Amino acid sequence: MKTKVDIISGFLGVGKTMLIKKLIKDALGSEKIVIIENEFGEIGIDGNSFLENNVQVKEMTSGCICCSFKNNFKKALLEVIDVYNPDRIIIEPTGVAKLSDILKILENESIKDKITVNMILTVINPEKHGLYLNTFGNFYKNQIIYAKTLIFSRAQNFSKENLERFALSIKELNSKANLITSPWNHIEGDLILRMCENISEDLLFSNPRLSKSSKINSISTSKPIKASDIFDSLSIKTSKFFSEKYLEELFYGFNKENHCGFIIRAKGIVQVSENKWIQFDYVPGEFNIIDSTYFDTGKIVIIGENLNKNKLSELLAL
Missing domain, CATH: 3.30.1220.10 (CobW-like, C-terminal domain)
Structure with missing residues (x-):
């Protein structure tokens, strides 16, 4: 039986760890879970916060799993499957990882026969959307474009009108992804899980202005850019x-x-x-x-x- 692999992506400080903890507490407590935690810095911080959830954590520090740590990431993934035989692996990449590169690694012949790529989710902080879009476009856009589900963090801090404005901007980058705009304290983790794994219309943002004609923008650069370059x-x-x-x-x-x-x-x-x-x-x-x-x-x-x-x-x- 293949192991489910979830990717919970998002730029630096958007709330990825908080969302993972909510999903484990509300919806995944009965599953055998291993988290692969990637830190761009040399020291792991967030791994300690999962101890109370009784899950295994594999920390990978001092680089990005999509570039400098690519081979180490492959080995770590296979090792986790062989040693722990988990029901689910949750990958939390560093906030400057390109989601497309992680998905490409999971297509590797040595890996893809052992896993099922399940959730591909990106967390977005609406308040920082403009800053990150303008300042770190390639990395930030990539995480949005390649996600199957997008979820706003800190949604409780914004009016419905502002959330609609943010959603329109997000949908210009990825019109096909499911978008969750409900505040996290208003929804249980199992509803978020169902939304990511299937479809739950009551959590979707719907607006007639978001038509199917919206296009997904592609990113192209003359030279591949690594996180460590910036x-x-x-x-x-x-x-x-x-x-x-x-x-x-x-x-x-x-x-x-x-x-x-x-x-x-x-x-x-x-x-x-x-x-x-x-x-x-x-x-x-x-x-x-x-x-x-x-x-x-x-x-x-x-x-x-x-x-x-x-x-x-x-x-x-x-």
């Missing part, structure tokens, strides 16, 4: 204590002052006091903190363009 990453291990206020002010200030490069994504698990740890997430204009049960060495991953690594290390490392 994006820098910095991984830091630290035993430093951080106040929540310090971190928030620091990251909000980075792109305003522009003295450390353009930071697209940062996340970490750090210590606030002797007995308190937090996990933080940053994308431009948005900083979130939650409590963490992690107890080890603090770790931070930063991804961006033209990073001033010495300055960042000075501010965050001990």
Whole structure:
């Protein structure tokens, strides 16, 4: 029997890990699942967040599984199937991975006879859509164009009119994909799963202006572009204590002052006091903190363009 493989794609910081946790909690708890977690930086952050869900996690760090880690990814996939014999493998690529390249790898002769490609889902943050489309077009568009299902994160923050406007823009890139615009706290994970694996009309966005004549744009470049050609990453291990206020002010200030490069994504698990740890997430204009049960060495991953690594290390490392 072939193993189901789900790909949950999306640009940096859109909420891929949060969606995977929701699907496992609401809909996939009875299945034997392995998650292949790909981090562009040298340190894995999100793998720890799945421990409470009792699933196996295979972390692949320091590169992108669609380019520099292509062969390692093939080996990891086959190893997971042989060692764990899971019902389902969920692939969470790094946010700068090209979805088309991942799908191409899964067509490899050594792999395709052992798997069934199931969900091909891309998470989109409507608020950042314009920024990412204009700044990182090739990578960002690719994740939308090759998805079978598109789902908005943070939909609860927008009016129906704004969501309709975002949906029109998304459908110009991919008119064939199912589009879920309902806030995640309004729908159960099993409904999202049914939407991705079949069709559930009540979750679809429908608008007469989105006609079948809408075309899927193709991406062509004279030379293949790898994530490492554009994006820098910095991984830091630290035993430093951080106040929540310090971190928030620091990251909000980075792109305003522009003295450390353009930071697209940062996340970490750090210590606030002797007995308190937090996990933080940053994308431009948005900083979130939650409590963490992690107890080890603090770790931070930063991804961006033209990073001033010495300055960042000075501010965050001990």
